[in-house]
Amino acid sequence: MTAVAERLLTYAEAVREALAQAMAADERVFLLGEDVGVYGGAFGVTGDLVHRFGADRVRDTPISELGIVGAAVGAALAGMRPVVEIQFSDFTAQAMDQIVNQAAKIHFMLGGAATVPMVLRAPGGSGTGAAAQHSQSLEAWFAHVPGLKVVMPATPADAKGLLLSAIDDPNPVIVLEHKLLYKQSGEVPSSAERVPLGQTAVRRTGADLTIVATGVMVSRALSAAEQLAADGISATVLDPRTLRPLDAAPIVDSVTATGRVLLVQEAPRTGGFMAEVAAQIVESPAFGHLRAPVSRLCGLDVPIPYAPQLERAAVPQVDDIVASARELVARW
Structure with a gap:
């Protein structure tokens, strides 16, 4: 087996490289969105792709999601x-009819005669001081819709490979x-x-509890697991x-092996994706092995505040994960 060369890339660079490789391999692949061309994208992700592939394949659009x-x-x-x-995932609200009622359903409604091989990239989450209309975590919206696939890459390698x-x-x-x-950088x-x-x-991997996390919470869960290990608590992070x-x-x-599970998401607790994960656990054979109730650590049920200290308090941080895990293990 030939070894695959890896380098350190940022998450944004990994996304850009995936786009470039896909475009180079298949002329049908093209990009469109607000400011994805000369400006390079709202977060600089598309970068110089317009100069490499031309304006026909990297298309700036009007402000109309x-x-x-x-x-x-x-x-x-x-x-x-x-x-x-889409510049911010919050703005998908402007396009939900096309996403939910068209893209997701056409293949089914036409009996498989047509497909919609479309990818929609959207930055989400808090932590940049962008306030309530630019900081949401809306993954549960999309995961609820049959016909859509939903991914949340947590590392640069996954940002490239999943895309x-x-x-x-x-x-x-x-x-x-x-x-x-x-x-954030990683091997890609x-x-x-x-x-x-x-x-x-x-x-x-660990023996005392399972932590399931998505998106930015994955790195926070891993940091928390390091702190827990110093206390003699070993955690699996999925x-x-x-x-x-x-x-x-x-x-x-x-969960069957550890008997305890902590589900961590940035999104608000009510109706969040981790509720679905919790349901699948309790509906599975793992239920009989639980030593403690399934536990969720989620964002507060509030719009994301603008003030930095309030924004931070509204979503789980490393210390919150450590405290919740310690309580789970100590109590049960």
Whole structure:
């Protein structure tokens, strides 16, 4: 087996490399969105791609999310493979009819005669002082819709590998990228190596409890696990990576082994995706092995505040994960 060369790239660079490799390999792949061209994207992710591939394949659009996604759905139906960038995931609210009622349903409603190989990339989450209309975590919206696939890459390698798999997929895929991760670095394969959709990653193994986390909470959970280890508490940390379809088997297996589980998400508690994970655990054989009730650590049920100290208090931090895990193990 030939070794795959890896380098340190930021999360944003990894996304850009995935886009470049996909565009170089397939002329049907093109990008569209607000300021994705000369400006390089709201967070600089598309960078110099317009200079490398031209304005026909890196298309700046008017400020109309409904129009952008509608154009992408039409292009996908016509045989292209559009990759949409929405500047903030919050703005998908402007395009939900095209996402939910068109992209997600056309394949089913036409009896499989048509596919919509469209990718929608959107940065989400808090931590940048962007306030309530630019800081939400909306993954549960999309994961609730049959016909959509939903991924949340937590590392640069997954940001590249999952995006490449999303572009290959014949179905619409929502890729939610956390804004705080764009500048984080990690090892990334130089080749166009795919990370399959629907495979949960085991980030760390332990015997005392299982922590399931998504997005930016994965790195926070790993930091918390390091602190817990110093106290003699060993934690398994699982990263679903793909929310829909969810690979629940590793979660069920880990909870069966540890008997305790802490589910961590940035999104508000009520109706959040971790409620679905909790339900799948208690509906599985793992239920009989639980030594403690399933525990969730979530964002508060409030709009994300602008004030930095309030913004931080509204979502789980490393110390919150450590405290919740310690309580779970000590109490049960």
